[in-house]
Amino acid sequence: MAAYINGAQAISPQDTFLNxxxxxxxxxxxxIMLNVLPDFxxxxxxxxxxxxxxxxxxxxxxxxxxxxEANTEKIDAIITGTGLGCLEDTQKFLNKMLDNNESxxxxxxxIQSTHNTPGGIIALANKCxxxxxxxxxxxxxxESCLLDAVLLIKEGKKNILVGxxxxxxxxxxxxxxxxxxxxxxxxxxxxxxxxxTSGYKAGEGSAYFIISSQKTGSTYAELKLVDLxxxxxxxxxxxxxxxxxxQSAGLLLEDIDLVIFGYNGDxxxxxxYDQVKDTLFKHQDHGYYKHYCGEYDxxxxxxxxxxxxxxxxxHVPENVFISERKKEKINNVLLYNQEDNKNHSFIVLSAx
Amino acid sequence: MKNRVFVTGLGVISAIGNNLAENxxxxxxxxxxxxxxxxxxxxxxxxxxxxxxKLANEELLQLLDxxxxxxYPRTTLLAMHAAREACEDAGIFDNDTVKTxxxxxxxxxxxxxxxxxxxxxxENTDFIQSHNCGYTTxxxxxxxxxxxxxxxxxxxxxxxxxxxxLGARLxxxxxxxxxxxxxxxxxxxxxxxxxxxxxxxDPNPCSPFDKDRKGLNLGEGAGFLVLENERxxxxxRRYCRLSGYANNNDAYHQTATSSDAKGPYLSMKNALEISxxxxxxxxxxxxxxxxxxxxxxxxxxxxxxxxxxxxxxxxSTKAYTGHTLGAAGAMEAVFSILAIKNNVIFPNLNFNQPxxxxxxxxxxVIIDNAGIENIMSNSFGFGGNETTxxxxxx
Amino acid sequence: xDSLIKKLKEEIIDHLNLEGxxxxxxxxxxxxxxEGLGLDSIDALELILLLERGYxxxxxxPQEGKKIFTSVETMAEYIRQNKK
Numbered sequence: 001m002a003a004y005i006n007g008a009q010a011i012s013p014q015d016t017f018l019n020x021x022x023x024x025x026x027x028x029x030x031x032i033m034l035n036v037l038p039d040f041x042x043x044x045x046x047x048x049x050x051x052x053x054x055x056x057x058x059x060x061x062x063x064x065x066x067x068x069e070a071n072t073e074k075i076d077a078i079i080t081g082t083g084l085g086c087l088e089d090t091q092k093f094l095n096k097m098l099d100n101n102e103s104x105x106x107x108x109x110x111i112q113s114t115h116n117t118p119g120g121i122i123a124l125a126n127k128c129x130x131x132x133x134x135x136x137x138x139x140x141x142x143e144s145c146l147l148d149a150v151l152l153i154k155e156g157k158k159n160i161l162v163g164x165x166x167x168x169x170x171x172x173x174x175x176x177x178x179x180x181x182x183x184x185x186x187x188x189x190x191x192x193x194x195x196x197t198s199g200y201k202a203g204e205g206s207a208y209f210i211i212s213s214q215k216t217g218s219t220y221a222e223l224k225l226v227d228l229x230x231x232x233x234x235x236x237x238x239x240x241x242x243x244x245x246x247q248s249a250g251l252l253l254e255d256i257d258l259v260i261f262g263y264n265g266d267x268x269x270x271x272x273y274d275q276v277k278d279t280l281f282k283h284q285d286h287g288y289y290k291h292y293c294g295e296y297d298x299x300x301x302x303x304x305x306x307x308x309x310x311x312x313x314x315h316v317p318e319n320v321f322i323s324e325r326k327k328e329k330i331n332n333v334l335l336y337n338q339e340d341n342k343n344h345s346f347i348v349l350s351a352x
Numbered sequence: 353m354k355n356r357v358f359v360t361g362l363g364v365i366s367a368i369g370n371n372l373a374e375n376x377x378x379x380x381x382x383x384x385x386x387x388x389x390x391x392x393x394x395x396x397x398x399x400x401x402x403x404x405x406k407l408a409n410e411e412l413l414q415l416l417d418x419x420x421x422x423x424y425p426r427t428t429l430l431a432m433h434a435a436r437e438a439c440e441d442a443g444i445f446d447n448d449t450v451k452t453x454x455x456x457x458x459x460x461x462x463x464x465x466x467x468x469x470x471x472x473x474x475e476n477t478d479f480i481q482s483h484n485c486g487y488t489t490x491x492x493x494x495x496x497x498x499x500x501x502x503x504x505x506x507x508x509x510x511x512x513x514x515x516x517x518l519g520a521r522l523x524x525x526x527x528x529x530x531x532x533x534x535x536x537x538x539x540x541x542x543x544x545x546x547x548x549x550x551x552x553x554d555p556n557p558c559s560p561f562d563k564d565r566k567g568l569n570l571g572e573g574a575g576f577l578v579l580e581n582e583r584x585x586x587x588x589r590r591y592c593r594l595s596g597y598a599n600n601n602d603a604y605h606q607t608a609t610s611s612d613a614k615g616p617y618l619s620m621k622n623a624l625e626i627s628x629x630x631x632x633x634x635x636x637x638x639x640x641x642x643x644x645x646x647x648x649x650x651x652x653x654x655x656x657x658x659x660x661x662x663x664x665x666x667x668s669t670k671a672y673t674g675h676t677l678g679a680a681g682a683m684e685a686v687f688s689i690l691a692i693k694n695n696v697i698f699p700n701l702n703f704n705q706p707x708x709x710x711x712x713x714x715x716x717v718i719i720d721n722a723g724i725e726n727i728m729s730n731s732f733g734f735g736g737n738e739t740t741x742x743x744x745x746x
Numbered sequence: 747x748d749s750l751i752k753k754l755k756e757e758i759i760d761h762l763n764l765e766g767x768x769x770x771x772x773x774x775x776x777x778x779x780x781e782g783l784g785l786d787s788i789d790a791l792e793l794i795l796l797l798e799r800g801y802x803x804x805x806x807x808p809q810e811g812k813k814i815f816t817s818v819e820t821m822a823e824y825i826r827q828n829k830k
Contacts, residue, residue, distance in 0.1 A: 046765055051763070094466070094467060107791050114459065115508075123601040129615060129618055132737055154525060
């Protein structure tokens with residue numbers, strides 16, 4: 001049973017929202033990479049917005065535009081993925097609790113803090129009583145959603161809304177400085193590739209997709225493969241796994257034209273991308289995307305958004321390329337993301 | 353999709369016992385675990401009762417054979433404890449090569465540790481990494497040495513049940529042969545204060561489905577199931593089969609269930625459909641039954657909608673353990689399976705009078721030889737997230 | 747407009763985060779809940795804290811709130827009678 005991507009929308013630190021193209025000009029950030037946001041007043045009334053934190057708003061709007069784009073009559077499932085969920089609400093409740101010694105608290109930020117709040121709100125907005133799931137598994141949160149969506153298509157569902165989102169807050173940014181996660185500021189997002197220093201750029205975003213069993217006029221690509229992999233024993237077992245998985249999807253390694261890597265600028269872990277780039281994928285074209293969106297748990301969803309544009313338009317912007325373009329036509333793109341050489345994910349999209 | 357899914361191992365830790373045998377003994381002896389907090393330090397200590405596990409983190413580390421300076425949150429320790437028991441119970445050994453997944457449900461991840469050190473960064477920064485939900489799952493997978501597939505769900509109070517459902521689906525699709533699936537949550541000031549601001553906490557032991565119910569008691573714990581496909585479980589002890597499951601959304605309100613209980617009704621109805629059973633085949637429902645005004649009323653409405661006048665015997669076990677949030681669905685799956693295996697219905701404690709307009713009374717005494725073939729277990733959460741699991745004798 | 751009523755409207759807008767509304771958008775006679783302004787039970791719990799913090803009135807039972815929070819007018823009336 002084939003699965004198609006019939007809608008793909010993203011809000012990110014670049015001008016991606018409602019953009020049919022990948023922006024050619026990149027916005028430059030020396031510090032945190034924050035989303036470029038639409039005017040939420042065009043989407044919600046003051047009453048609707050009263051409990052919505054930033055992440056809930058940008059997630060909901062991305063979802064709404066994605067549903068609109070795919071022109072989907074009925075959504076059969078909503079699956080969301082987020083690493084840290086509604087961070088701002090969680091922090092607010094936690095801070096008030098600590099400040100006031102567990103008194104004078106109100107429920108709003110608490111009830112909105114759960115990871116499945118955005119998914120529930122989208123269900124409410126669309127009167128969708130169907131399957132509603134939320135994954136919160138670090139850098140595999142979004143890929144877990146995609147895998148679930150593929151299972152649902154096999155189970156006979158037709159249209160599934162899948163989204164990945166995370167927000168960064170000033171407070172969380174400062175907190176994570178203590179464990180040296182970030183690049184020392186100033187550091188430009190345009191310089192992350194092969195920079196030779198540790199740490200990465202903090203980013204955020206939301207990207208939503210309609211995964212469908214039917215090809216339509218709005219189809220971007222076919223979703224050929226989703227694979228999650230925890231703790232590969234070594235580079236050989238990782239390569240073997242990906243070759244096997246490609247084979248099970250009816251593809252050979254040679255069929256892959258472009259590999260888009262999750263290089264985030266942390267030289268301690270980017271070496272793991274180098275290893276597969278220079279061995280397993282040495283004959284493919286190479287690209288990357290985190291200079292657009294920064295690093296966050298569900299950043300692979302931005303990578304997927306970018307890939308939908310690349311395939312549909314058979315065009316890779318110069319900014320995306322690592323190597324020189326060798327392939328004329330891009331039929332199959334593999335998106336590879338990993339965290340600390342521990343959590344790996346592979347997504348393959350094919351032109352159709 | 354023809355692969356059938358069997359339960360071959362169980363593990364649980366809760367306020368009524370540190371393992372399967374202790375939990376079962378408490379359930380049939382009407383011994384609840386609701387009382388004053390001794391371990392969690394909160395200003396609400398004296399006004400509240402909870403289902404607290406009376407083991408300090410140091411003791412849990414000892415039971416897990418881990419060094420005393422291991423930085424894991426309590427939520428992680430509880431999960432490891434129950435997951436190890438489930439694997440031992442299923443006879444999974446270290447040298448095993450079967451493709452095995454580890455799937456976990458939790459609500460606030462490592463919050464118990466985060467809230468302790470959030471303002472004490474000079475003392476500890478481990479919580480920054482242990483806070484996220486996936487951390488616990490990775491630690492459980494590492495502890496069990498099972499690395500084939502690892503993921504985490506967080507859908508509020510149905511998280512544990514959803515982990516089990518995903519496990520079953522992955523086996524049915526033939527992607528995995530075996531899954532260790534469960535849920536975990538420790539008590540935290542964050543959740544206690546959260547529910548307190550909603551006026552949802554009963555200061556006394558809760559009384560699910562009672563006319564005068566005043567709210568829930570929070571609890572902590574973890575529950576795990578080992579699920580295996582037909583081939584693997586063929587020559588093993590099978591507790592039962594996971595025959596039905598469904599998740600639906602109530603699409604009504606972030607915390608309250610709709611007055612016609614559409615979401616809960618749909619999850620029960622759809623789970624039944626997947627199992628291929630008829631309403632009269634269900635012999636016991638382990639209800640979500642938190643003891644809040646809204647949950648018990650709407651869950652009762654949903655049961656009446658589906659079963660009509662013949663609502664099967666039902667009970668909530670939350671008056672024993674408290675509401676353990678992300679663990680609840682998994683812990684109650686364990687209890688449901690114990691009910692099938694021992695052919696017994698556990699009583700619903702503290703019930704006196706049925707809810708007006710509902711006239712539904714839960715089982716209040718132990719029913720032996722209950723003739724149980726199929727059990728339904730409900731778990732409902734914030735965000736209108738409703739899950740039903742059905743377990744069947746073979 | 748009665749100064750307490752005006753103050754209450756401002757506080758409600760601020761406390762419930764009704765971004766984009768002005769005091770004039772809230773009719774003090776109209777219901778705050780359901781068909782009127784569209785608030786719900788969670789807002790009622792927020793308003794309980796508003797009474798406690800701003801006026802030193804502590805409601806022990808959230809059920810009491812239902813009547814008090816019928817409209818801005820009933821709220822003002824209750825505050826006048828119970829303010830400490």
